[in-house]
Structure formats: C-alpha cells, structure tokens
Amino acid sequence: xxxxxxxxxxxxxxxxxxxxxxxxxxxxxxxxxxxxxxxxxxxxxxxxxxxxxxxxxxxxxxxxxxxxxxxxxxxxxxxxx
Amino acid sequence: xxxxxxxxxxxxxxxxxxxxxxxxxxxxxxxxxxxxxxxxxxxxxxxxxxxxxxxxxxxxxxxxxxxxxxxxxxxxxxxxx
Numbered sequence: 001x002x003x004x005x006x007x008x009x010x011x012x013x014x015x016x017x018x019x020x021x022x023x024x025x026x027x028x029x030x031x032x033x034x035x036x037x038x039x040x041x042x043x044x045x046x047x048x049x050x051x052x053x054x055x056x057x058x059x060x061x062x063x064x065x066x067x068x069x070x071x072x073x074x075x076x077x078x079x080x081x
Numbered sequence: 082x083x084x085x086x087x088x089x090x091x092x093x094x095x096x097x098x099x100x101x102x103x104x105x106x107x108x109x110x111x112x113x114x115x116x117x118x119x120x121x122x123x124x125x126x127x128x129x130x131x132x133x134x135x136x137x138x139x140x141x142x143x144x145x146x147x148x149x150x151x152x153x154x155x156x157x158x159x160x161x162x
Contacts, residue, residue, distance in 0.1 A: 006122050021123065024146055030138065032128035041087050041122035042102065047113035057111065065105055
C-alpha cells in the first residue's frame, strides 16, 4: 500500500522558504502571486495490506519522525496499489 | 485561486533524503517500509480568477523555477477559493 503524506507549516508559522520563492517569482515577472507556502511531500511504500493498520502506522511515523507537530500539520492519503 | 503543486523526483533518480527517512524509520522500529521518496509541496495563492490562465501561469512557474524538469516531475491541482 502506498501512502502520500503532505507536511505543511501551521498557519502563523513563518515560512522563509515560501517567502524566498515568492520573491523569486516576482523577480521573474510573475505578477498576482499573493502568497507561497512550502511544505514537504513524502511517499511511503508499505508492505502492510490492511488499510486500518497501514493508516495507524503512517500516523505514528508522522508523529514520531516525519512531521514536527508543534509547528507542522500533516495530511495522509492512502492508495491501494 | 489556490494552486497546490507536488514536485517529485523522477523514477530512477537517486533520492538520498528518502533513503535517510527509510533508514530512520527502520531504526525507530517501523517494519514493512519498502521505500520512501521525498518531494516538495508548494501552495501558491494567486490573484487570477480565470482557471485556464491560472493553470498556464502555474505551469510556467513550475518550468522556470519550482521544478527542475530534468530530474523532477510536477503535478498541479487548482482550487477555487
């Protein structure tokens, strides 16, 4: 089973990487960009075939390693292969 | 209009960051992890309200700045606000 995880900064947390992209887009001549936020995208391939168990495992991975839950949110999508 | 962009490494391109996560998950006792790939996730808020134009603008941003199309793929999702 494949899990797709999006880790994003919580609202209100400063995002210098996003700001840098915003500035660079402006320099390249793109107008109308109101804000940019950058996060991480992680794909995990699991041997587990049970959806519930896979979801629980991924959730724990996010809490323990993949996301810093003090400043980041995460969203999980599961795909049967 | 809000665009959500996923930038992922093409198949066959080495992903040391993904490998590091895979190793760390193993050390934490998570078994059954077959592979991990890490990419970027970018949210762009646009003033543009026309869907077609917004899509074209985002596509150009990806080609010019956000993704390195030699080694990376990107996927765009557009959201009406």
